[in-house]
Amino acid sequence: MRLGFIGAGRMGRPMARRLAEAGHDVRVLARSPEARSALEEEGLSPADGLAEAAAGADAVVVCVFTDEQVREVCLDGGLLDAMPSGSVLVVHTTGGPRTAEDVAARAASRGIDVVDAPVSGGPHDIAAGRVTVFAGGADEAVARVRPALESYGDPVLHVGPLGSGQRVKLLNNALFAAQLGLLADAVRLGGQWGVEESVLLGALPHGSSTSRALSGVVSRGSVAGFASSTRDFLSKDVDVLRKVAADLGGDLGALDAGLATLAAALTPSSKE
Template structure:
């Protein structure tokens, strides 16, 4: 397929490489001479402006850092105007479901289908071709884009209509963050019982309390170290999920207490409330 790709950072660049290796024609923006020079090493076509990646594309994939950047590119930056009628727009950035839904409404008169497909995993998972994708979108649109997503995604999980991918990802990240918060409480309990944190983290992964969060914490040697190492994305996603819950006049229930425990351990001044 003819693809545009916006966001060739730590997550996006290995995606672009996998897409090119799969035989797709990939166009990416390079707005600075430095960026264009770096991208010259890749098997891609480089254009000088962001909307230009959409010209003649069968699909455009967006993998930038924040929800605000997605809105700026897709709603304010002219990308949709450059995309052909009937093309596909995939949003990999974790953000508000309402952003994906708003972009979908904007593209609907021209038959541009929006698929939200936030990622669970890291660059090493993408490079290996087995990053998890939570996909929201119409059945026909998801079926069209699935072979593209399979270039780096496995499993590719279609969880509902546009916006559903973001909802599942936010719940996933809220639960992951809450598990780290619970681990910080478990370490405090261990101290009160006279158990060293290192000994505790060496033992628990072998018991019934084992989890991916625990494995990550144990690999860093302490809850605080893991919380600090993951703060950039965890804090952003916790803020988003709390904002979305507030927009829906809901709350996170008992997850909130665990998220507060994580915020205390990570030293976040604002717990995202």
Template sequence: MTRIGFIGAGRLGAPMVRRLIGAGHQVGVLGRSDEKCSAIAELGATAVTTLQEAADRAEVVVVCAFTDEQVRQVCLTAGLITAMAPKSALVLHTTGSPRTAEAIAARGQALGVDVVDAPVSGGPHDIAAGHVTIFAGGGDDALARVTPVLAAYGDPILHIGPVGAGQRVKLVNNTLFAGQIGLLVEAVRLARSLGVPETALLAALPHGSGASRALSGVATRGSVEQFIDTAGSFIAKDVEVVRKISAELGADLGVLDDVVSTWLGST
């Protein structure tokens, strides 16, 4: 059993907490309202109301916030990492800037706290089933310490490299995924011009050589438009981050940017 503090029990975080409880871990989850605390209790976890309480006695603290800015606010501005005990570990699941993970890790190193950036690829259903993909960046020892926690919901757990490497691979992954959605937008347009309805196209393509996880997700929703309505905001957030980071590092998305822009726009 590992004592875990958890920040961000939302769309992705809630099934993580449920899996952690099911694996026998002791989990304290931040909840700052009666409604949130009730939802946390339904997950089987203990509700705490401050970051200090979440960090108290925790061997591992997991952050699953929505944005990179929220991660910086929680970990650095609000002082989560300074509240953590030496020799504990911080796991960052939020997809964001590698530089944020690196800045938090630098602060953690001074305090004796290990940091692992561990963005996930997959959705709540993958987490609930225990096989969401995790791209992990951090030292060998740090990853070994948090693996029993991540293994409650992650499989495979891929060690990409040092802190920040997980974020870099996740951003490339999400850009490629967004590009595949753009290609599907064009494929549906082409099919319609050839007299093939979208429903027939989406029923057929998963069985052909053009199949992909993006196509499977779209086919499950029933149309490209419905998929974009459901997941577009999450994908757009990550593409915005990768555009910004690429520009800062003197790189660009190349032809991927053109394909993404077919449905996401240029900003």
């Protein structure tokens, strides 16, 4: 497939690399000479602007950080105007379903399909080709971009119509974040009972309480260490979750307490 790629950062660059390695023709947006050189060194084809990245593309992948950046690129930056009729826009950014729907409404007038496809995992998962993709969109649109998504995604899950990818990803994030909050409370309680955090983290992975959240904390040696290393992403995702819950309605229930505990753990201490 001929692909445009917008957002070759921490998550996007290994995606673009996997796409190229799979034989796709990928043009990656690069706004500076330094970025162009870095992409070329990795065997990727840089594009000077959105129009060049999108020209003649079968699909364009957007992997920026926030909803606002998705709107800026797709609605204000002219990306949709540069994409050919019949192409597909894939949005990997975790955000609100409303953004995907607003972009799709504009895209439909140009004959462009939109697939919201947030991912679960990190750069190491992408590099290994095992990041989870939650894809929302029309059956035909998802089928058309599946060969590209499978370059780095396994599994690629079609979870429903447009916006479903964001809903499922936010629910995934809510549960993960709440589990981290609960783990922070478990460590606190352990300390009150005289159980050191290192001892607890060495024991829990062997019990029924094990989880990906626990594995992440164990890899960093402490809840505080994991929270510090992932603060930007976790804070952003929890903020999006709360905004979407307010927008779409629904009761967070027991998740709310875990999220509140995590928020406290994400607050930088005076020692940092």
